[in-house]
Amino acid sequence: MAAIPVDQQQPLVERLMSACEGSYTPDQRRKYFITGPQWAAAYEGHSLFQDKTRETLGFERVIEEYARIGIGYWCTHDTDVIPTTALGHDGQEEIIGRIGESLKKNGLKCSMVTTETFHNAVWAASPAAHADQVREYANWRVENTVAIGHQLGAQYAVYWPGALGYFIQGAMDELQTLKWYAECINAACAKDIELAKKHNRATLKHCMEAKPFEPVAEILLPTSDSMLALIFSGLIKHPAMVGLNPEYLHELMWGTAPRAALARALMCGKLFHFDINDGYSGKHDVDIAIGLVNPLDWLNVFVLLRSYGYSGPFNLDYKPPRTTSVHGVFHVSFPTAVDRFITLWEMAGEALTDPILQQATDALKAGGPRVANGLDAAAITAANKELLSLHELISHRLFQILIGQNKGRTFSV
Ligand code: GLO
Ligand code: MG
Ligand code: MG
Numbered sequence: 001m002a003a004i005p006v007d008q009q010q011p012l013v014e015r016l017m018s019a020c021e022g023s024y025t026p027d028q029r030r031k032y033f034i035t036g037p038q039w040a041a042a043y044e045g046h047s048l049f050q051d052k053t054r055e056t057l058g059f060e061r062v063i064e065e066y067a068r069i070g071i072g073y074w075c076t077h078d079t080d081v082i083p084t085t086a087l088g089h090d091g092q093e094e095i096i097g098r099i100g101e102s103l104k105k106n107g108l109k110c111s112m113v114t115t116e117t118f119h120n121a122v123w124a125a126s127p128a129a130h131a132d133q134v135r136e137y138a139n140w141r142v143e144n145t146v147a148i149g150h151q152l153g154a155q156y157a158v159y160w161p162g163a164l165g166y167f168i169q170g171a172m173d174e175l176q177t178l179k180w181y182a183e184c185i186n187a188a189c190a191k192d193i194e195l196a197k198k199h200n201r202a203t204l205k206h207c208m209e210a211k212p213f214e215p216v217a218e219i220l221l222p223t224s225d226s227m228l229a230l231i232f233s234g235l236i237k238h239p240a241m242v243g244l245n246p247e248y249l250h251e252l253m254w255g256t257a258p259r260a261a262l263a264r265a266l267m268c269g270k271l272f273h274f275d276i277n278d279g280y281s282g283k284h285d286v287d288i289a290i291g292l293v294n295p296l297d298w299l300n301v302f303v304l305l306r307s308y309g310y311s312g313p314f315n316l317d318y319k320p321p322r323t324t325s326v327h328g329v330f331h332v333s334f335p336t337a338v339d340r341f342i343t344l345w346e347m348a349g350e351a352l353t354d355p356i357l358q359q360a361t362d363a364l365k366a367g368g369p370r371v372a373n374g375l376d377a378a379a380i381t382a383a384n385k386e387l388l389s390l391h392e393l394i395s396h397r398l399f400q401i402l403i404g405q406n407k408g409r410t411f412s413v
Helices: 006-020 026-030 038-042 059-069 090-106 132-152 174-199 224-231 248-254 258-267 295-307 326-353 355-366 377-403
Strands: 034-037 073-077 109-114 156-159 205-208 242-244
Touching (some): 006 326, 026 326, 034 038, 038 059, 038 326, 090 132, 132 174, 248 295, 326 377
Parallel strands (some): 034 073, 109 156, 205 242
């Protein structure tokens, strides 16, 4: 193939995108509670060892592009849109006013706000540092974010503590640090109760997000399960207001099946919010878009969520790869991520009504004939033995659904 002139490259991408077919319309996409983070679209492709590959984008552009794609909700960190120096000053109000206008003009809603407690140098010793003024500042920051949430009409606030941990042991008393961190969440909830009353709105849902490694070596709350322990520890003053924002990849990173971690959150009634993305077990937070690595696992996750009626947001917390241009971010990356989400979600619906899966599951629940002696392990085993092959059959059927074999897709061989 001859070299592709620069001005032909976007048209080529567009042509191949439409050749892919199967994309949903913006109206179809808007039917789902899909939320687009400011930081995901504005990610410039940089990392510790890699320079940025994309230019800076403001919220106006991101909101406009999300609207065009059909992503109905937007969310942000405080400092994604307000410079740290402007927080709490006039500049903040002016920016919030402009965000409100931009959302209104484009028909988007702000679903969630979150506080950056990891990037700024002030968090070097974590948001629950020894120095009480750092902790007071952290409390103020989460309170300020809650206020922004009420102003923008958000329903959720998320907390990824980031640097709550250390590289080397000794200086930090873990228990004390956790108690201090709980005070930060308590400050946010107290402010929320006050503001909800004032604005005659419901309180926000406060969602804790865990990540097992990064940005420090030892994380004090590395998993969603550890966050549940904090919520139910007695240290949180309003535990009913606090739940989880598990992130698919954050759970996969430490080696659990994300579906099992989500089940534990559901068991506690704490699955409030969900960050959707993809990646690899045992690796760092690569934040690949949903379904590009583990589509079968995703299908399983959605079967669980649909079975238990999860109705919270699906937050596209991933990073468009640094090989993708800004045009690609909005014309390839986000639309395709949204469409894979919708397809996998709808497939999970098919799985739940699939007659083969239904019969297999019913048969497993029915079990074999009851044996006379309920203490005879060998007899119980024999009574159920042949049914247990259904475990593998069910997994195979899910694979068939994933690749469309349930709808007749075959290969001529
Ligand atoms: C980083 C986290 C981050 C959070 C965000 C929301 O690994 O996934 O993106 O989701 O800070 O609080
Ligand atoms: Mg996340
Ligand atoms: Mg992540």
